Amino acid sequence: MALKHQTLGHVRLRHEDTNEIILIPAPSLNPNDPLRWSTPYKIYIATLVSLAMVMCNFMAAGPTVAMVEIATDFKQVGDTTLTEWIARAAYFFNNSSLLQGVSCIVWVPLVVKYGRRPVYIGSLILYFFMILGAGLAKTYAGELTTRTILGIGAGAGECLAPITMADIFYLHERGYGMAAGVSLGIIISGLITISNPWRSIYWVGAGLVGGLLIVVVFFFPETAFTRTDSPDNAHTLEDISHKDSYWQTLKPWSGKVYTSEPLWRMLVRPFGLILIPPVFWATMVMSVTIGFLVAVASNFATAFETTYSFEPWQSGLCFISGIIGCFLGTFAGGPFSDWVADVFTRRNGGIREPEMRLPAIIPSLIGCPLGLVLYGVGIAKGWHWIVPTLGLGFLSFSITQGTNVSFVYCVDCFRPVTGEVTVTQLAFKCESYPHSTIILHAFKLIMA
Numbered sequence: 001m002a003l004k005h006q007t008l009g010h011v012r013l014r015h016e017d018t019n020e021i022i023l024i025p026a027p028s029l030n031p032n033d034p035l036r037w038s039t040p041y042k043i044y045i046a047t048l049v050s051l052a053m054v055m056c057n058f059m060a061a062g063p064t065v066a067m068v069e070i071a072t073d074f075k076q077v078g079d080t081t082l083t084e085w086i087a088r089a090a091y092f093f094n095n096s097s098l099l100q101g102v103s104c105i106v107w108v109p110l111v112v113k114y115g116r117r118p119v120y121i122g123s124l125i126l127y128f129f130m131i132l133g134a135g136l137a138k139t140y141a142g143e144l145t146t147r148t149i150l151g152i153g154a155g156a157g158e159c160l161a162p163i164t165m166a167d168i169f170y171l172h173e174r175g176y177g178m179a180a181g182v183s184l185g186i187i188i189s190g191l192i193t194i195s196n197p198w199r200s201i202y203w204v205g206a207g208l209v210g211g212l213l214i215v216v217v218f219f220f221p222e223t224a225f226t227r228t229d230s231p232d233n234a235h236t237l238e239d240i241s242h243k244d245s246y247w248q249t250l251k252p253w254s255g256k257v258y259t260s261e262p263l264w265r266m267l268v269r270p271f272g273l274i275l276i277p278p279v280f281w282a283t284m285v286m287s288v289t290i291g292f293l294v295a296v297a298s299n300f301a302t303a304f305e306t307t308y309s310f311e312p313w314q315s316g317l318c319f320i321s322g323i324i325g326c327f328l329g330t331f332a333g334g335p336f337s338d339w340v341a342d343v344f345t346r347r348n349g350g351i352r353e354p355e356m357r358l359p360a361i362i363p364s365l366i367g368c369p370l371g372l373v374l375y376g377v378g379i380a381k382g383w384h385w386i387v388p389t390l391g392l393g394f395l396s397f398s399i400t401q402g403t404n405v406s407f408v409y410c411v412d413c414f415r416p417v418t419g420e421v422t423v424t425q426l427a428f429k430c431e432s433y434p435h436s437t438i439i440l441h442a443f444k445l446i447m448a
Contacts (some may be wrong), residue, residue, distance in 0.1 A: 034168040036222045042168045047436075048220060052120070053161045055212055056154035060096045061206045062188065065316040066198035067301045073198070074140045079365055090142070090298040092104045092147040097294050099151030100429070104159040107267035108422060111156075115365055118253040119156055124213040127153030131209060135202030159422050166411060167223035171271040187266075218250065224258050269417070270424035278354075278413050282406035283425045289368060289399045294394065296375060303379050303388075310385070318385070321393030329400025332363055337405050354412035357405060364402030371395035 037045075052303040063070065070092070111119045130153055131441035133146035192200050273279050304315040338359035371394030378387030410421045 008295050010264065033187070033225050033376060035225075037168065045220070046165065048215065049157075049164045050159045052124075052157040052216070055205075056100070056127070056157040056190070058208070059127075059134075059150065059202070060100060060154050061093060061297045062137050062205065063198060063201045064093055064297045065312050066201065067298065067314065068305060069198045070084075075142065085405055086299075086302055089097075092143055093298055094294065095144065096147040096151035096154065097290075097321075099148055100155040100158060103152040103155035104191055104422070105267060107156045107271060108159055108163070108420065109263045111160060111163060111224075112266060112420075113257060113259050113263060115222050115254060115256065115258060116160055116167070117220060117222045120160060120216050120220065121213070123156030124151050124216060128206060128209050129155075129212055131202050131206045135199045135206065144371045147270055162224050162407065162411070166415075167225065184302040188316075190395050191313050191316065194311075202333060216253075224253050226256075226258055234241075236359060266420065269420045270428075273414075273417070273424040273430055279410055279421060279424055282410045285406040286315040286403045287428060288400055289395075292368075292372060292396065293399055296392070298390075300388075307379055307382055308385050318389045319392060321389045321398035325396030325398075326400045329364075329397040329402075329404070332360070332397070333401035333404030334410075335407065336370050337361055337401075339422050352412070354362070354409050357412065361402055364398040364405070367394045367397035368402065 021329075028201040057179060058414065063374075067089055068085055074089065075082060075085040102264075107119060107123065128152065130146050130150035134143060134150055137146055139142040188204070192204055274283060300318075301312055301315045304310040305312075310318075326422040341352065341357040344359075345352045348356070371391045373391070374394065375388040375391030377383070378385075378391060379409050407422075407425065410425070414421050
């Protein structure tokens with residue numbers, strides 16, 4: 001099937017005569033090509049990178065469930081009020097969120113140039129030791145420093161996941177694995193605090209991340225692959241190469257450089273990409289929704305304790321609604337959005353336009369404001385605890401589904417610069433830091 005005269009985002013996804021899906025990008029006969037890996041192996045890789053993303057958010061937001069205990073631990077005798085220290089403790093998590101986004105400016109150029117595997121290993125090592133440092137810190141400055149550097153290590157897992165998904169899945173499959181949330185970390189952290197101090201959250205997190213690091217070192221292959229796309233045929237075959245042995249895949253770095261482009265150019269490119277309307281819109285979707293999540297995650301434990309006299313573990317269990325929302329959002333942002341795009345592709349004679357995915361975002365346009373209203377008004381009016389809990393569910397659904405649809409839309413638009421689009425969105429996601437901080441200080445004044 002000829003692919004001449006195609007532009008970014010404009011591709012023929014179905015054959016004009018048979019209506020069968022055309023494989024884009026074109027797979028090769030090289031056994032090391034990730035596109036040729038078996039479906040079960042692809043699912044394993046997708047599960048592993050999704051787990052890495054979950055673990056990054058596990059420690060980035062999970063300990064917020066013990067916010068009151070953390071603030072009490074660091075508060076000095078005769079110092080300012082506990083409410084003031086709760087606001088100060090929130091900076092532990094806001095700074096992590098900030099560096100999680102900003103660090104992607106450095107991580108993604110390294111990923112694009114040197115491959116996925118060395119960055120996964122290096123970032124997880126940094127993340128592991130900073131988790132230990134945060135658990136051991138005895139002073140406010142020490143905790144703030146380790147939590148801030150922790151965000152740098154966590155940022156790699158967050159930006160690597162969508163890039164890895166683009167490595168192993170075809171265009172028509174890409175919506176399946178690009179969603180994550182923080183609810184699981186908050187629930188587990190809450191359960192840990194039932195009979196253990198808040199620092200135990202970090203010991204559990206270190207164990208989980210350490211286990212993930214071992215799996216990545218021994219069982220995660222390099223997914224970066226250089227292929228030559230044919231302008232004439234989506235099924236062009238390349239020369240067959242030998243399949244790498246297991247011992248060859250254990251190298252932390254394959255020794256290959258996947259692009260000759262200088263790092264400095266890849267570092268500055270996101271600042272130009274943000275000016276492109278589709279990228280700016282998708283970035284704002286991610287920034288605003290995640291900004292509200294940061295604000296809610298940083299105060300919900302205090303809010304539920306004040307309004308409903310909940311223990312930290314009880315507040316954490318309220319995020320079960322967030323887990324449910326994430327699962328539903330994953331379906332609505334993945335298979336459902338793929339189905340919507342495929343319906344419009346058939347109607348368009350097999351030509352896929354990125355905008356064909358956008359109608360799938362309508363549920364999030366309703367769910368996000370509804371969730372915020374239920375949470376905010378429910379807490380303010382002292383309504384039954386199920387009301388703000390439902391709000392958390394709607395918010396988690398909208399974050400997962402809305403950011404997934406908008407992100408995959410950008411990937412469809414700018415496939416050759418997927419890495420740079422990813423870093424642009426994740427880096428400028430840190431715009432959520434200032435407005436979430438403003439919300440937290442407003443909440444502090446209300447509670448005072």
